[in-house]
Structures are given as structure tokens and as C-alpha cells.
Amino acid sequence: xxxxxxxxxxxxxxxxxxxxxxxxxxxxxxxxxxxxxxxxxxxxxxxxxxxxxxxxxxxxxxxxxxxxxxxxxxxxxxxxxxxxxxxxxxxxxxxxxxxxxxxxxxxxxxxxxxxxxxxxxxxxxxxxxxxxxxxxxxxxxxxxxxxxxxxxxxxxxxxxx
Numbered sequence: 001x002x003x004x005x006x007x008x009x010x011x012x013x014x015x016x017x018x019x020x021x022x023x024x025x026x027x028x029x030x031x032x033x034x035x036x037x038x039x040x041x042x043x044x045x046x047x048x049x050x051x052x053x054x055x056x057x058x059x060x061x062x063x064x065x066x067x068x069x070x071x072x073x074x075x076x077x078x079x080x081x082x083x084x085x086x087x088x089x090x091x092x093x094x095x096x097x098x099x100x101x102x103x104x105x106x107x108x109x110x111x112x113x114x115x116x117x118x119x120x121x122x123x124x125x126x127x128x129x130x131x132x133x134x135x136x137x138x139x140x141x142x143x144x145x146x147x148x149x150x151x152x153x154x155x156x157x158x159x160x161x
Contacts, residue, residue: 010036011155013148014069014095016081017041021136022100022144026080027053029148033156038072040065076159078151096151101136102143104151 015026017039030037030052039047040056042065047055058064066086073079075094081087087097087105097105 011076011078011152011159013037014072014077014079014090015039016065016069016079016083016086017045018043018065020080020082020100022080022141023047025141025145026148029145029152033152035152038069040068076155078148078155080148096155098144098147098151100144101140102145102147104147 011033013026013030013035015023015037017023018041023039026037027048027050029035031050034052036052036054038054038056039045040058042058042060044057045055047053056068058068066083066089069079069081070086070089070093073090073093073095077090077095079087079090079095079097080100081090081097082099084105087099090097091105091107099105
């Protein structure tokens with residue numbers, strides 16, 4: 001049996017799974033569209049047993065999961081991540097990228113997002129107290145489902161002969 005990570009070409013979803021709150025929603029959309037999903041983490045992650053879903057466990061070291069995803073990102077992929085640097089790498093590879101709240105990362109928005117991240121990191125390094133990310137809300141889950149559905153439709157339209 002081949003895993004979804006070994007299938008050449010075709011639409012697929014890569015999930016930066018550590019702390020991803022919308023994995024169940026990804027599975028739901030992937031099943032509806034018959035799209036393979038790679039769930040990438042550096043520790044064991046429970047993934048439903050289905051031919052479309054592959055758990056990819058990478059060594060526990062900085063950026064190994066990000067590297068795995070970025071190396072496989074292309075124009076036929078949707079990447080789910082809240083990591084702006086990973087989002088930037090995947091966008092450069094032509095992938096579509098969604099945050100777990102449904103907000104798409106785009107070529108137009110990623111520069112500002114990365115710059116803001118760098119400023120906040122510098123502030124924290126000086127001891128400044130900064131607020132963390134906003135709490136995940138039920139509306140975020142709904143927005144994510146809608147956004148992933150839209151991305152799947154776009155990729156499927158583009159893939160048609």
C-alpha cells in the first residue's frame with residue numbers, strides 16, 4: 001500500500017500538526033475530495049486509519065517538520081500552518097497556505113506577517129511582555145472549513161484538463 005506522501009503529483013494537503021486545532025476538519029474535507037493528507041509532527045500523533053491519511057513523524061529537532069513540508073510543497077498542495085516562516089517557504093514553492101483560523105497566507109500578506117513576527121520576537125528578547133496569539137474560537141473553526149473548501153475547489157478546477 002502506498003502512502004499519500006509517496007504519491008507523485010496530484011492535489012494533497014500537508015498539515016504542520018503540532019498544536020494544530022483543525023486536524024479533524026482537514027480529514028473531513030480531504031475525505032469529501034478524496035485528497036491525501038500528510039500529518040507532520042515530531043512526536044506521535046493519532047491519525048485516523050484511512051488510505052488517504054499518513055502520519056509523518058520526523059526527528060525532534062528545530063525546523064525538521066517545517067523542512068519536510070517545505071521540501072514537498074508545490075502548486076498542487078495546501079499547507080496548513082500557523083508558522084509564518086514555513087508559510088513563506090511554501091508560498092515561494094507555489095503552495096496555497098492556510099492558518100488554522102482560515103486566514104490565507106498570500107504573497108501580498110506574508111511579508112508584513114514575517115516582519116511583524118520579527119518585531120515581536122525582538123521585543124520579547126528584550127524582556128518586553130507581548131500578548132500571544134488570539135484564543136481559537138468556534139468561528140475560527142468554521143472559517144477554516146470554508147477556506148479549505150474554497151482552496152480545494154480552486155485546485156480541482158485548475159487540475160481539470
